[in-house]
Amino acid sequence: MATQIEELNKLIWLMLIDSYGLGEKWESVMINYKTLVRFMKYMAPPPEEYERGLFAHTDKPVSTIICDDHVSGLEIKVNDGQWIKLSLSPSSFCFVVGDPLKAWSNGRLKAVNHRVMMSGDKDRFSLAAFAIPVEGTIIKAPEELIDEQHPQLYKDFNFMDFFLFAFSDPAKHIDSGEQLQAYASLSPPISH
Ligand SMILES: O=C(O)CCC(=O)C(=O)O
Numbered sequence: 101m102a103t104q105i106e107e108l109n110k111l112i113w114l115m116l117i118d119s120y121g122l123g124e125k126w127e128s129v130m131i132n133y134k135t136l137v138r139f140m141k142y143m144a145p146p147p148e149e150y151e152r153g154l155f156a157h158t159d160k161p162v163s164t165i166i167c168d169d170h171v172s173g174l175e176i177k178v179n180d181g182q183w184i185k186l187s188l189s190p191s192s193f194c195f196v197v198g199d200p201l202k203a204w205s206n207g208r209l210k211a212v213n214h215r216v217m218m219s220g221d222k223d224r225f226s227l228a229a230f231a232i233p234v235e236g237t238i239i240k241a242p243e244e245l246i247d248e249q250h251p252q253l254y255k256d257f258n259f260m261d262f263f264l265f266a267f268s269d270p271a272k273h274i275d276s277g278e279q280l281q282a283y284a285s286l287s288p289p290i291s292h
């Protein structure tokens with residue numbers, strides 16, 4: 101299954117790369133990564149309660165593919181600040197853009213804030229496949245994604261340095277969705 105999820109992830113990345121007109125140079129802009137798979141079990145809450153299963157966050161890996169066992173619970177925060185529950189169909193996979201992919205896209209892709217909230221009487225099982233870049237990977241937006249209209253928003257950074265920052269003590273005081281900004285934002289943005 102891990103191989104199939106890796107294939108799905110690669111396909112989605114290639115579609116993204118292609119959608120930005122970079123299909124011909126996909127090999128040079130593609131991030132080399134390994135897949136880390138994590139299974140999770142969220143216990144059903146006490147009767148009638150609506151309980152947090154996983155705190156709100158944006159993902160720190162480049163991207164994540166999530167599937168669950170049909171007990172919904174995954175929620176995303178939309179632009180007006182409301183939380184929307186995703187009801188994934190039995191055969192669907194959810195692709196989540198992580199902070200590094202947002203930086204790679206020079207802000208075009210949004211790293212959605214998400215959380216897990218539990219209700220009802222069933223435990224929830226989910227599987228998350230995280231794309232973790234190989235050691236030494238520098239996250240940088242392709243030059244084609246930077247111009248006068250789209251100045252460079254983030255400095256180039258080593259993935260692992262950002263990852264360690266996000267789980268460091270100082271970063272605990274920064275809202276998860278603001279950590280990329282705190283770590284890598286260029287102000288003012290640089291147009292090339
Ligand atoms: O279990 C889920 O549905 C979400 C998991 C998740 O967001 C994470 O592990 O980063």
Ligand SMILES: [Fe+2]
Pocket residue numbers: 157158159164196214
């Ligand atoms: Fe997540």
